[in-house]
Amino acid sequence: MPVVMCKHPLMMRIMEISFTMDDLRLYLDTHPNCNEALTYFDELQEQRRAAVDAYEAQFGPLTMYGNVESGCDNWRWSDGPWPWQNY
Amino acid sequence: MWSYEKRLQYPVNITTTNPKLAMVIMTQLGGPDGEKGAATRYISQRYSMPYSNVAGLLTDIGTEEMAHEEIISSIVHQLTRNLTAEQIEGTPFANYYVDHTLGIYPASATGEPWTAAYVQSKGDPITDLHEDLAADATT
Numbered sequence: 001m002p003v004v005m006c007k008h009p010l011m012m013r014i015m016e017i018s019f020t021m022d023d024l025r026l027y028l029d030t031h032p033n034c035n036e037a038l039t040y041f042d043e044l045q046e047q048r049r050a051a052v053d054a055y056e057a058q059f060g061p062l063t064m065y066g067n068v069e070s071g072c073d074n075w076r077w078s079d080g081p082w083p084w085q086n087y
Numbered sequence: 088m089w090s091y092e093k094r095l096q097y098p099v100n101i102t103t104t105n106p107k108l109a110m111v112i113m114t115q116l117g118g119p120d121g122e123k124g125a126a127t128r129y130i131s132q133r134y135s136m137p138y139s140n141v142a143g144l145l146t147d148i149g150t151e152e153m154a155h156e157e158i159i160s161s162i163v164h165q166l167t168r169n170l171t172a173e174q175i176e177g178t179p180f181a182n183y184y185v186d187h188t189l190g191i192y193p194a195s196a197t198g199e200p201w202t203a204a205y206v207q208s209k210g211d212p213i214t215d216l217h218e219d220l221a222a223d224a225t226t
Binding site for chain 1: 100102141157160161
């Protein structure tokens with residue numbers, strides 16, 4: 001387990017992309033036909049997928065429906081550190 | 088259904104404890120205009136919202152408020168982590184510590200427990216949106 005998972009560059013990247021998507025999502029809820037925002041959301045979605053895949057391959061599942069490799073005999077979801085643990 | 092992600096929406100990395108500051112920040116979790124109230128407010132109000140896209144917006148905002156609860160809880164946790172009773176004695180965190188030790192309990196800065204009386208859900212979209220403005224527009 002890395003010393004501080006939340007400081008890993010991959011995690012920082014996921015946080016940045018996701019934060020942008022969070023705001024874009026709220027905007028798109030009331031501006032569903034804005035092409036510029038839709039295109040931007042699409043791009044971010046792709047970037048996020050790549051970053052999450054890379055992160056999960058290294059640190060285990062990020063989401064509760066996340067990647068659990070088939071044939072894997074080690075349950076990693078409940079492994080720490082948890083998001084509030086910066087130690 | 089909600090889907091948990093094992094990350095904070097925004098990073099929290101506090102290295103120096105501070106029980107006095109923790110008691111002030113706690114109100115942003117469990118005070119009258121805190122994140123717990125915000126999440127409960129939006130998620131409760133969405134059922135009587137007649138416009139689908141606005142019901143979706145309330146869902147997305149309410150979901151984000153839950154992520155904010157986790158951020159604020161993490162701040163308070165890291166500000167008080169491993170403190171001893173001696174380190175807390177004489178600070179504004181002392182009265183909280185008597186009942187909750189270092190557990191995270193949603194309360195205001197004065198120690199009032201979070202209550203659903205902080206939120207309103209009236210079944211009328213205009214009334215509810217005004218409530219949202221009053222509660223959330225300043226924080």
